[in-house]
Amino acid sequence: MSAVHEPPVRPEYVAPQRVASAAPQPGRVERLDWLGRPAILLALVIVWELLARWVDNDLLLPGALQTGRAFIDGVASGELMGYVTVSLAILVQGFLLGVAIAFLLTWLAVSNRFGRALIDTLTSMFNPLPAIALLPLALLWFGLGKGSLLMVLVHSVVWPLTLNASAGFRAVPDTLRMAGRNYGLGGLRMVLQILVPAALPSILSGLKIGWAFAWRTLIAVELVFGSTSGQGGLGWYIFQNRNELFTDKVFAGLATVILIGLAIERFAFQTLEHVTVRRWGMQR
């Protein structure tokens, strides 16, 4: 007796085997990122230019074209490049020093429990403290000179990098650590061959944040500080031109700050990420 709700019994069949069905070609995913950004930038520049023409006051708001001219003049005469070189030179020194100190602190934070408590306390105290707030103290200790600049830069790099790197080291999976010990790795070889690569996504993002903090801190410090031993940086260039009411040069200086920030982010860090953590599937 088959009930009404019982499904029918159907014949079975086995599909014949096919030879190598054509796999779908991997299609290129469109990168709207690259297409969209120039368009947005262009629109912003047009809005800026229109706004400047409407305001019609070169001292308050120079237009995009005028700023562009000032920028090109600055580059062509080598004046702007001189300031950029001074800024970048001090930045690289401060950044590298900060990275070195951050790795020492990270080593302390992951090697023993006391170190961990100490570094956790220090990072939670100093990470929220804006580096620029230390400038008066730095001037008191190191005077008007490179020492003060370095101290403030180091402060802006050390804490975010230590925070990220030590979090990265702690997040290395136990399985990976055990695999390393299984192969007889220990000490420095364990650190270099297992822990550092495994923590690389966090280390890279720490470096990125540290770099961004250092860059903005440097410009801010140069604005306050002026020049050291007759050499000024980009911040000084902006400050000086505002004093002399070359507002178009002020804008050109600001544009340079933005461009350098973007360039390092794009070319240095993104390239680094592409050849490492993205290639390894550790970061999307």
Place this chain on the structure above:
Amino acid sequence: MRATAPINLVKPEPLLRAEHVTLEYASERGIVRATDDVSFDVYRGDRFVLLGPSGCGKSTLLKAIGGFIAPRAGSLHLGGKPVTGPGPDRIVVFQEFDQLPPWKTVKQNVLFPMLAGGVARAEAEVRARHWLGKVGLARFADAYPHTLSGGMKARVAIARALAMQPSVLLMDEPFAALDALTRRSMQEELQALWDEIGFTMLFVTHSIEEALVVGNRILLLSPHPGRVRAELNSHQFSLASAGSHEFQAATQRIHALLFGADADAPATQPQPAQVQP
């Protein structure tokens, strides 16, 4: 096809000997006793299975043999020497996929422990190629782990372990994270590799069927804390005999031993009478 159980009149020396091993580890709620007075012997060529429900300390026991945990009491000896720490003579295959460093390609992953252990580069290359071929991954030598499926990652881990030619291969639920179909083919491949090479292996699982299929000798552990419940033979079973009457009976016997039901109970429960309308 399958090697029959060795019938030796003179008993060979065990390769791995665990004597009265008590293991403890610290957790948030204090000291937890993982195993209590566990003893067993593993002989060369054994496919020795540690089987039990979660909490029986089988994984902890494997980690102790791996040298990651020191026993609280008792002793572990490998080839007559006490186990004091991790070493490349006992390579562990873990369950987790992150046992493969993601920054190394498949081939680099297989090379890694050999180079770390001081094997010459040229010889390591030859061995890596050989073992990747054995697990069917020769074409994927330059792929990064994140592009592989779970089964392929497990194969890489097995190739990496076997390339080290360890005294004993320690497998910690290596197929537990795989889907059922992949798990089955991995069991087949492991069996084929063992038939061909005859390595010694210690295999942890919580699946009775897997224990019967993979192992030739099963140590049953009861939980909280892990104690030896029984030591059984399973060399007569393989994937081919899974589903046979004997296999079903063995499954039910182990189930009864583990879960406290009367081991002599009939294999099939009487079905409640069907009420016909």
